Amino acid sequence: MKVRITPSKLIGRVKAPSSKSFSHRMLIAAALAGNVSEVSNISVSKDIDATVGAMNALGANILSDGSTYTVMGIKKAAEKAVIDCCESGSTLRFIIPIAAALGCECEFHGKGKLPERPITPYIREMSKYGVTITREEGVMPFTMSGKLRGGEYLLEGDVSSQFITGLLFALPLCEEDSIIRLTSRLESKPYADMTISALNCYGIEIEETADENGYPIYNIKGGQKYKSADCVVEGDYSQAAFFYVANALGSEIVVDNLNVDSVQGDKKILEIIKEMGYNNTNASDVKLGTFEADVSDIPDLVPIMTVLGCFGDGISRITGAKRLKIKESDRLAAIADALNAVGGKVTVFDDALEIAPIEKFHAGTINGCNDHRIVMAAAIASTVSDGEFVITDAEAVTKSYPDFWKDFAALGGNAEVIAD
DSSP: OEEEEEOOOOEEEEEOOBOHHHHHHHHHHHHHSSSEEEEESOOOOHHHHHHHHHHHHTTOEEEEETTEEEEEOOSSOOSEEEEEOTTOHHHHHHHHHHHHHTTOEEEEEOOTTGGGSOOHHHHHHHGGGTEEEEOOTTOSSEEEEEOOOOOEEEEOTTTOHHHHHHHHHHGGGSSSOEEEEESSOOTTHHHHHHHHHHHHHTTOOEEEEEOTTSOEEEEEOSSOOOOOOOEEOOBOHHHHHHHHHHHHTTOEEEEESOOTTOOOGGGHHHHHHHHTTOSSSOGGGOOOOOOEEEOTTOGGGHHHHHHHHTTSSSOEEEESOGGGGGSSSOHHHHHHHHHHTTTOEEEEOSSOEEEEOOSOBOSEEEOOTTOHHHHHHHHHHGGGBSSOEEESOGGGGGGTOTTHHHHHHHTTOEEEEEEO
């Protein structure tokens, strides 16, 4: 789907969609509890549908009524299952060890760039504890068999926190006690913190300590039982970030449905904007400064931070971004190409971006690269353009924020579908 956007500022109130990261975690934990739970305030998306489908395939029964999900937990795990992860890396990496802990023989399917997402740490570590994963690198479907045992798991911290999350879900189900040790600094640690928060809601206890390098050590008692609970999912700062940046660039949006005490790492966007000189005032009266940000803990913010950096008073820099090359797109190249196509001055390095200031974006066509965050960042960029944008792959927003275009229009955005 292509959309044409006529530039305009955005004004009004918007409800931030629920945190996709917390939604995955709450639904999985509820499904691992034996009785009925209710998880409410969930924004439906393709990624969430993938996780619901995966847990149902493993023996849960999850039903949705709008934004409320009734979860009948797994009483008896399926012996065999076909798991379709669609394009969701979270679903893939969370479910692999969970299915193994349940002793389910699985076949994993995926599409888009998902087959390129590495699972090497699982193949290496889980093979020591009773599980065989048969996968040709970069290929799906692949198969998994065996039942996971507890033990000492050594994981790289700079590949993805999703591996830690998957094992944090799975290892409490094993009979034996377990330890997760990191061999390097844990990037995206706030996501692991979110996992522990969700686990605590469902009766699972994890003890976190640190080694001599300051790397987290997770001590996990075996034989734990998930307990049913009713939970409300908080709003998503990674989605709210698009609107906060729009405000810093001249729009006037009030964002509701957010937890000011959230452990979400993407709340960092508020700090970055404030450090640039914006503080909930009329942005037309504010000259923004620059930022230098290590995004190893907040990779999802990179596309919209790049838009923001285009309007500082000097060079802004994003570092620690190497993992963005294996998202839905190569996000470093994708956001640079997108903004440079409409007058941006973004330079790509191996794990970094350098962003030079401009006065305005100009009319042009942006390749959305089938990436929801590139598309949404481009839509916000249109609010500071002197000409129309055409954005391809506009339907990609359904991956995480299906109502984005509806909310964009309600705030005064002028987006017209020109091809489907």
